[in-house]
Amino acid sequence: MTASVLPPTSLVTPKIQLQTENLSRTYPSGDGQITALRPFSHTFAAGMTSVVGPSGSGKSTLLNLLAGFDTPSGGTVRVGGTDIHSLSEAGRADFRLGNYGFVFQSHNLVAILSAQENVEFPLMLAGVPPKERRERARALLAQVGLEQRAHHLPSHLSGGEAQRVAIARALVSDPAVLLADEPTGNLDTRSGEVILELLTRPALEGKTVVLITHDPDVAALADYHLRVRDGEVSVEGSQ
Template sequence: MRSRGSKRLADEPAGSTGTRDILVATDVKKIYKTGAESVEALRDLDLTIEAGEFLAVMGPSGSGKTTLLNCLSGLDDIDSGTVVVEGKDIHRMSDAKRSHDRAEHMGFIFQSFNLIPVFTSAENVELPLLLAGAKPAEARRRAEETLERVGLGHRKKHRPNELSGGEQQRVTIARALAGGPSIVWADEPTGNLDTETAGSIMDLLQELNNEGLTLVLVTHDPAIGSTAGKLIRMRDGAIESATDRPEE
């Protein structure tokens, strides 16, 4: 991860680290307008995310954490700058193309789970695959494989109201992973969970990252932030600091 305000690894020879940049954001600005008032939610922000990174984003409420996630993933528009994901400037795409690319390259994990109540675990995981054009049999196979991967193969026929909070979050993780994304965005994924359950979810995310998953996680919890390989702190729409976790 490289960002304005941290040591500029960009000065190193190209390819010297053997890493691949998945996302490069340059001079990103986001302004929210309410009547005559304007709030600069992101201020000329630079950030590079490399393949296989586990990046945590922290900062006080209103610092721009969730806005950063939404703008880098293309869920929200930006006012200026560029966000290049897998070599494509996502904010120069049409809404339809950006939505298609997001479904192809990204997964999302939300604090509130966002599961469809009348669907089983497997059906919730299948749905985005079907919307992306997968055949029903292939969607079912991938959903069941991914639920097994997150430890919920035995709960694939259960609906959300039959699952614990931790199990529901594992379904959302499976849903995020089933499409084989390049990067997964997690916005306060443990915010609705007790400490023990949150720990088990973070263990799973850490394990997935160790297997090569690129993960960007927004959190208020310093204990969660400390598990990431890299940590950025935001304040007033800008990156205040960027640090690597010391090697163990």
């Protein structure tokens, strides 16, 4: 891999931990049920954890439960001691806003907002004053090398540029947990390398980065590794 876009930084103590305890998910199916995720207990260490597995194995189910987008059939997800599934739907949304960042395969930028406005968006929802959110958004865009593209709409950005804006947006609230779902899946090799380099920075800063991927080469870059098959999550060790 080429040299990092961002300067290296030292490992620091993570702000919070992401933990699961007997986390499971089943869905009704006819007279029975489908087990999408079998009971899974794990503490995600600071750094990057890859989650690999075939299509339909349960990777997306796990990610949705970790994020609080879906409700478990059993068990808990704790972030810094808070059981996120004990919160109301509105409470989970507020909690995500302050503690999570998300990067998806499709960048999910708001089409009518500029790159800078997209990065500012989570801060606007959190009630951050305009001057502060503009400064923070500009600083993140500079870190991902897009300060000159700040006022461009997503339709005027390349796929790699749009994904870099999405990473800036994910990091602008300084979240402790970053969830990335196939973030390089739609990109060419070089753009994918840049995105992975950008995701490495928060991992080095002590944040918890969970990377869903089908690519073994991408997964190999992570510090820790999980494999999902038929709803069963297994730990594959660390580097």
